[in-house]
Amino acid sequence: MTQQKPLTPDPQIKPANPSWWLQFVSTPLAKCLFALAMILLIGCLFNADGSFFKFGTHRDTLRQSAVYGILATGMTLVILTGGIDLSVGSVLALAAVTGSMASIHWGWPGYIVFPLVILVGASAGFVSGGLVAWLKVQPFIATLAMMVFARGLAKWVTGGAKVSTAVPQADGSFEYVDVPELFRLIDSRWLYDSVSVVSLIFIVCWLFAAIVLWRHRWGRELYAIGGNVEAARLSGIPVARSTIWAYVVCGGMAGLAGLCQAAQEQQGDSDVGVTYELVAIAMVVIGGTNLMGGRGGLGLTLIGILSIGYLEKILSINAVPEAGRLMLTATIIIVAVLAQRSKTI
Amino acid sequence: MSTPLASLSSICKSFGSHRVLNCVDLELLPNQVHWLAGENGAGKSTLIKVLGGIHKPDSGEITVAGQQVKFQSPQDATAAGIAVIHQELSVIPSMTVEDNLLLGRQPTTFGFIRTGGARASVMEMLNRLRLAVSPDEMVEKLSMASRQRLEIAKALSLDSKIIVMDEPTSSLSAPEVDDLFELIAELKSDGCAILYVSHKMEELERIADTVTVLRDGVVAGSGASVNVSKSRLVQWMVGREVDEQFPERTCKPGECRLRVKIATSKASESNAITELNVAAGEVLGIGGVEGCGATELLMAIFGADSSFGDLELQVDGNPVAIRSPRDAIAHGLALVTNDRRGNGLVLDLSCRENVVMAVRDRLCHGPIRQLASEVNVSDQFSKQLQVRAASLDLPVAALSGGNQQKIVLAKWLATGPKVLLLDEPTRGVDVGAKQEIYSLINRWTDDGLAIVMVSTEMPELLAMSDRIMVMRDAKFSAEFRTEEATAEAVLWAAISDDPSSNHGEASQSGLAGAVQV
Numbered sequence: 001m002t003q004q005k006p007l008t009p010d011p012q013i014k015p016a017n018p019s020w021w022l023q024f025v026s027t028p029l030a031k032c033l034f035a036l037a038m039i040l041l042i043g044c045l046f047n048a049d050g051s052f053f054k055f056g057t058h059r060d061t062l063r064q065s066a067v068y069g070i071l072a073t074g075m076t077l078v079i080l081t082g083g084i085d086l087s088v089g090s091v092l093a094l095a096a097v098t099g100s101m102a103s104i105h106w107g108w109p110g111y112i113v114f115p116l117v118i119l120v121g122a123s124a125g126f127v128s129g130g131l132v133a134w135l136k137v138q139p140f141i142a143t144l145a146m147m148v149f150a151r152g153l154a155k156w157v158t159g160g161a162k163v164s165t166a167v168p169q170a171d172g173s174f175e176y177v178d179v180p181e182l183f184r185l186i187d188s189r190w191l192y193d194s195v196s197v198v199s200l201i202f203i204v205c206w207l208f209a210a211i212v213l214w215r216h217r218w219g220r221e222l223y224a225i226g227g228n229v230e231a232a233r234l235s236g237i238p239v240a241r242s243t244i245w246a247y248v249v250c251g252g253m254a255g256l257a258g259l260c261q262a263a264q265e266q267q268g269d270s271d272v273g274v275t276y277e278l279v280a281i282a283m284v285v286i287g288g289t290n291l292m293g294g295r296g297g298l299g300l301t302l303i304g305i306l307s308i309g310y311l312e313k314i315l316s317i318n319a320v321p322e323a324g325r326l327m328l329t330a331t332i333i334i335v336a337v338l339a340q341r342s343k344t345i
Numbered sequence: 346m347s348t349p350l351a352s353l354s355s356i357c358k359s360f361g362s363h364r365v366l367n368c369v370d371l372e373l374l375p376n377q378v379h380w381l382a383g384e385n386g387a388g389k390s391t392l393i394k395v396l397g398g399i400h401k402p403d404s405g406e407i408t409v410a411g412q413q414v415k416f417q418s419p420q421d422a423t424a425a426g427i428a429v430i431h432q433e434l435s436v437i438p439s440m441t442v443e444d445n446l447l448l449g450r451q452p453t454t455f456g457f458i459r460t461g462g463a464r465a466s467v468m469e470m471l472n473r474l475r476l477a478v479s480p481d482e483m484v485e486k487l488s489m490a491s492r493q494r495l496e497i498a499k500a501l502s503l504d505s506k507i508i509v510m511d512e513p514t515s516s517l518s519a520p521e522v523d524d525l526f527e528l529i530a531e532l533k534s535d536g537c538a539i540l541y542v543s544h545k546m547e548e549l550e551r552i553a554d555t556v557t558v559l560r561d562g563v564v565a566g567s568g569a570s571v572n573v574s575k576s577r578l579v580q581w582m583v584g585r586e587v588d589e590q591f592p593e594r595t596c597k598p599g600e601c602r603l604r605v606k607i608a609t610s611k612a613s614e615s616n617a618i619t620e621l622n623v624a625a626g627e628v629l630g631i632g633g634v635e636g637c638g639a640t641e642l643l644m645a646i647f648g649a650d651s652s653f654g655d656l657e658l659q660v661d662g663n664p665v666a667i668r669s670p671r672d673a674i675a676h677g678l679a680l681v682t683n684d685r686r687g688n689g690l691v692l693d694l695s696c697r698e699n700v701v702m703a704v705r706d707r708l709c710h711g712p713i714r715q716l717a718s719e720v721n722v723s724d725q726f727s728k729q730l731q732v733r734a735a736s737l738d739l740p741v742a743a744l745s746g747g748n749q750q751k752i753v754l755a756k757w758l759a760t761g762p763k764v765l766l767l768d769e770p771t772r773g774v775d776v777g778a779k780q781e782i783y784s785l786i787n788r789w790t791d792d793g794l795a796i797v798m799v800s801t802e803m804p805e806l807l808a809m810s811d812r813i814m815v816m817r818d819a820k821f822s823a824e825f826r827t828e829e830a831t832a833e834a835v836l837w838a839a840i841s842d843d844p845s846s847n848h849g850e851a852s853q854s855g856l857a858g859a860v861q862v
Contacts, residue, residue, distance in 0.1 A: 010478055010491045215457045220440075224448055227437035234435055235448040236420050294439040 032288055032303040035336050039310050048317040057313065059195065065309030066202035067092075067264075069302075070257040071280035073206050074250030076301045077213070079284055081246050082226040082293025083132060083139035087146035088254040089276035091124045093269070094154040095258025100163035100268025103180035110182030117255040124150055125251020129244035147277070154270035163268035179266050186263035198260045205253055210298040222246055226293025282329075283308050286336040307336065348411065349374050350538040351396070351427065351507050356405035358391055365391045367562040368405070373507055373538035378529060380553035380570065381542045383582060387559040387775075389542050393509055396540070397429035398422030409507070428500030429509040436492050436499075438485035443467050445484055446499055470498045474528065490521040497528070508532065509540045514548065515773065518634035518801070519836065526552050547804070549578070558582055582776055590776070591808035592784050598811065599625035602795035603678075603764045605646055606657040607821075618821035621814065623764065623795045628786060630810025631799045633839045638819030639799040640683060643766045646797075647673045647680040653819065660763065674703060677763035681753050683772055683799070689753045692742035696734055697723040699741050700755045726755035731781060747778025754785070765789065767798040771805060783809060803832050815839050 024030050043052045051057055071088045078085045095117040102108040102116055124146055131142035166174040186197050213219035221242040224232040233239050262268045287304030289296025311332055315325045349372040358366040366388045373379055383389050394400040396407070398416030407414050409425045416422045422429075436445050443464070452462035467480045474494045484492060493513060500508055510529075514522045529539060529552055541552065549556065553570040558581040566573075566581035579590070605621040623629040631639045644650035646658065648667040658665050660676050667673045673680070682689050690699050700723040701708060708718045723737055730751040734744055741752055750770070757765065770786075771779045786809060790796060800806040806813060813830045815823040815838040823838035 010476075010488050215460075217451055217453050217456055217458055220444060220448070220451065220458065223440055223444070224437055227439040228435065231435035231437050232448070234419050234423075236423070237449045294437070 029299060029303075031339050032286075032300050032307075035286070035339060036303050036307045036310070039307050039314070039332075043310060043314045046314060046318050048319075051317050052314065055194075057317065059189075059199075061306075061309050061313040062199045062202075063196040064313065065305055066196070066198040067257045067260050068276065068279050068283060068308070069202045069305040070205050070253050070260065071276055072283040072301055072305050073202075073209050073298065074253035075277075075280045076284050076287075076289055076296070076298055077209060077222060077246045078139070078250045079281075079289055079291060080213075080222045080226045080293055080296060081243050082229070083243070083246070084143065084281065084291070085125075085128065085247060085250050085254075086140065086143040086277050087124060087128060087150055088250065088257075088280060089273035089278075090147045090150035090154065091121050091251055091254040092258040092261060092273040092276060093271065094124065094150045094157075095120050095255035096262040096265075096272055097154050097158045097163050097268035097270050099259045100262045101157070103182050104163060104165055104177060104268075105167060107180070110180075110185065113182055114259065117259040118252045119255070121255020121258065122248045122252035125247040125249070125254070126244065128251065129247030132247065133240035133243040151270070158268065158270045160270065162270075165266065182259075183263040183266055186260055187266070198264065201256065201260060205256065206298060206302060209249070209253075213298055218242055218245060223294055226295075228294070279308070282333050286333060304336075307332070347375055349408075351407070351409045353392075353396065354406050354408070356392070356395055356402045356407070358395060358400060358402050365562050366395070366402070369559070369562070369564055371540075371557060371564075373540055374555070375506070375536045375538050376533050377554040378533060378539045378541050378552050380549050380556045381540055381559065382549075382556065382578065383559035383565070387582075388562040389559055390511070392559065393429060393511055393540070393542065396422070396427060396507075396509060398427075423503055423505070426503075426505050427507045427509065428503060428505035430493065430496050430500065430511065430513060432511045432513075432515060436484050436495055438483070440484060441480065442471070442478055442482050442484060442487075442495060443480035445495060446470055446480075446502065448499075466502075470502050473501065474498045488521075489516045490518075490524065493517070493525070494528070497532075501532075506536065507538050507540070509542070511542045512773075513541070514543065519839075520634070522548075549575075579776060590780065590804070592780070592787055594628070594787055594809065594811070596627055596790070596811040598627040599793060600661075601625075601659075602661060603646075603797070604659040604662075605642075607642075607653075608655040608657055618814070618824055621797075621821070623797050625763075625793045625795050626790045627811050628790060628796045628798055628809055630806045630813040631797065631816060632801070632803070632806045632813055632835050633799075633816040634801065637816040637839065639816045640768055641819065642816070643680055643768050643797070643799060644682075647678060647766060649673075649680070674760055674762075677761070678766065679703075679757035679760050679762035679764070680766040681757055681768060681770055683769035685749055685753050685773075690741050690749060693740050695739060696727065696732065696737040696741050696744070696752050699752050700726055700737075700759060703756055704759045722759055723755075726759050727752070729758070730755045730785065745775070745778075747774045747781075750774050750778065750782065754782070758789075762794065764795045764797065767796060769800060769802075770798060771800075771802070803835065806835065807832060 047053060071092065075085055075088065098120050099113050099117045102113045103110070108116075128143050128146045131137040131145075132139050161168070165177050165179055167177055169175055186201070189196050190200065213222070221232065221237050224235070224237055225239055225242060229239060258273070261272055265272070283304040284296070284301050285291065285304070286307055287296065287300030287302070289300055308329065311329060312325065315328060320328070351373045353369060353371040356366050356369045357364070369388070369392060371379070371381075371392070381389055381392070391400060395402050398419045398421050401416070407416070409427070414421070414425055416425070437448070440448075446467055447463055451458045453459065464480065471478065471480065474497060476491060476494050476498065478487060478491060484495065487495070497508070513525060517525060529541070532539060541548075543549075549570060555568070556570045556573050556578065557567040558565045558578060560582060566577070601622050601624050603623050607619045607621075621629070631642070633639050638653070641650055641653045645653035645656055646667070648669045648671075658667055660678075665672075665676050667676060667678070670680070686692060691702070697719060701719045704722065705714070705719070708715050708722065727734075727737055732744075732748050732751045732755065734748060741749055744752065754770075771782055774782065786796060786798075798806075798809060800809075807827070807830060811827055813825045813827060813835060814821050815825075815835055817839055823835075825834065
């Protein structure tokens with residue numbers, strides 16, 4: 001029996017900061033919150049004659065961020081594995097036209113259309129994920145192909161026309177039908193007009209993904225795969241299956257976002273959602289999730305979503321023209337990413 | 346004789362037409378450390394991969410605990426109680442200690458992780474390996490030694506009885522090596538069988554019970570370590586008797602080539618040595634333990650790292666300002682880093698491309714590459730360094746470690762340097778190539794090159810240096826002429842705060858045991 005020596009402390013670990021406050025400000029979360037606080041402060045200064053302080057402004061910000069937010073939530077899961085999904089904008093369009101045709105043209109009830117769009121998006125995600133995990137296609141390439149394919153499929157399904165409540169008839173005339181119940185429901189507000197249903201859908205998606213990432217073993221597996229795929233494989237983690245699930249959930253959420261988009265526009269447009277994937281990626285990155293995978297999380301993504309959402313809102317209530325909005329947004333992305341950079345690593 | 350925990354018999358494995366393992370037998374007994382040696386390319390790593398379930402053998406049998414097994418995957422090998430601790434550790438830096446230990450087998454309810462469900466067993470695992478880290482600490486904050494311990498903890502928690510360690514000391518400092526060997530002794534007494542793969546001969550005497558040497562895919566020799574002499578072992582490895590590992594050095598120092606003055610506040614404390622000189626034809630050895638700052642010093646001299654602090658440099662007596670590696674090369678400096686795969690070579694490029702990388706600007710006519718002169722230069726220097734490659738157009742990754750190192754040396758020699766900075770020039774290089782590199786060092790100094798060599802391998806430092814400076818905490822703590830330097834004295838200066846303490850005390854307190862001679 002060998003003699004038990006005392007525990008050897010690791011010399012490389014520096015003793016904890018004396019103050020919890022100093023520890024907190026160096027975390028990614030604190031930096032992220034700081035960025036959001038700065039943006040809100042700008043909103044208070046440039047409040048467009050007080051309209052920034054109105055409740056409706058904040059309600060609308062959340063509503064306008066919701067579709068992007070749902071995309072960014074799914075995107076976070078994929079990026080954590082070290083991948084990327086460029087197809088979410090096109091998948092959103094595909095789901096938007098599918099959902100519109102099913103509800104408007106065919107009159108299918110909401111409890112069928114709702115799962116249908118999720119299924120459409122999830123199928124696209126399954127194909128992307130399969131290409132990545134089984135056929136070892138680089139995520140950028142696989143989802144780039146899916147982006148082109150889904151857009152083409154959306155145009156083929158609609159024949160290039162918008163799917164609206166003016167339903168074309170065989171004789172070339174149009175018959176006008178009511179906006180479907182499902183679309184009205186999604187486009188309405190609940191709780192004495194205080195929150196839009198799309199915002200609620202976004203919050204539910206985010207909560208679902210956040211809880212899964214935090215406490216479900218699959219969530220840990222995504223971090224492990226993004227952190228060191230070889231170590232994950234050798235630890236017996238089903239790398240292919242977990243990776244594919246990330247793309248499936250991301251695709252499913254893109255499908256749901258497509259339904260929200262269609263409901264708000266009251267039509268299915270196969271040209272909708274171009275560059276939405278880039279906004280979603282920007283939201284994830286501003287939050288501080290690493291594009292190499294393995295680091296970050298949904299809490300950070302939420303702040304990223306709100307940062308971009310509020311920035312857009314503040315610029316629009318101050319009537320900044322679109323040209324200026326785009327350039328300012330780009331600047332904020334770079335500033336936020338630079339602020340996230342940790343000095344120690 | 347107890348029954349082996351695992352035995353490999355007549356294992357053969359070929360990759361394409363190349364036979365890597367040819368009827369290899371190996372037995373792993375409980376309570377024993379089995380030392381597996383051999384030059385690079387002898388088949389050691391393939392053998393480990395066969396045992397670890399990564400490669401399937403073409404023929405031959407693996408028996409674990411009396412049962413014949415056929416591994417389809419690394420998981421099968423893990424299930425059979427075999428844990429392989431690879432050189433590149435497979436812990437995930439961006440996750441916590443606890444997550445790493447429990448990866449893939451957290452206690453869950455409907456797939457949801459129960460927090461704290463395994464905290465007690467995690468603490469037990471950490472305590473068993475005497476790792477005083479919090480389970481919530483991120484692994485990236487841990488030292489390499491702690492990460493290695495973490496991996497061993499993971500292996501033990503899987504009830505592994507057979508532990509394979511592939512060059513475990515390659516990134517550890519001397520005290521960390523001592524700790525590791527203590528741990529290995531404990532594992533041994535707990536009934537584990539340990540297969541220990543290493544180049545370092547001095548480790549053999551310290552821990553090995555049995556030795557097996559592979560050469561060109563066959564077992565060149567095997568026996569109880571007490572019966573195997575060092576020269577015998579080298580003979581097995583290289584297939585010929587090697588009398589001495591180091592060639593004789595004669596030093597005729599010329600005029601001073603490089604003078605470095607460290608101007609940091611840290612180093613300018615009283616009685617610290619703040620100046621470094623190296624003359625033409627001289628090898629200045631810099632010793633110290635891993636993390637002593639010598640690597641950073643070389644990087645700083647080369648203009649590649651600003652974290653060391655301010656340096657005043659003189660080349661051939663003229664003050665120079667070096668702000669980037671580009672400046673350094675222009676002033677006749679060359680740096681062979683200690684991590685050839687990480688920052689010495691572009692592994693996917695051909696040998697030729699790698700050799701001309703630092704001189705391509707000079708070979709170009711304006712913006713146009715001169716392919717013929719690139720071929721000439723790479724031919725000339727590869728020949729001079731006796732690089733053995735089927736073709737210089739092959740990616741450099743296809744070469745053995747020793748030949749890769751020669752490509753790095755060729756790259757820097759092609760720049761025609763006045764001062765060559767070498768950081769661990771023989772790390773991960775087999776015995777034969779080591780000797781060739783030593784003779785090359787002698788030849789270059791005869792030609793008037795000044796060499797600064799950082800080495801943590803004591804025998805190499807003592808044998809190849811004309812003068813030795815020792816670093817500790819990014820400061821110079823001692824300087825020795827080569828005839829007055831002993832392993833004890835150098836090590837003492839490298840690890841102790843008080844260089845004036847007598848060395849006799851050091852050896853009495855067991856420090857001599859840590860000296861790697």
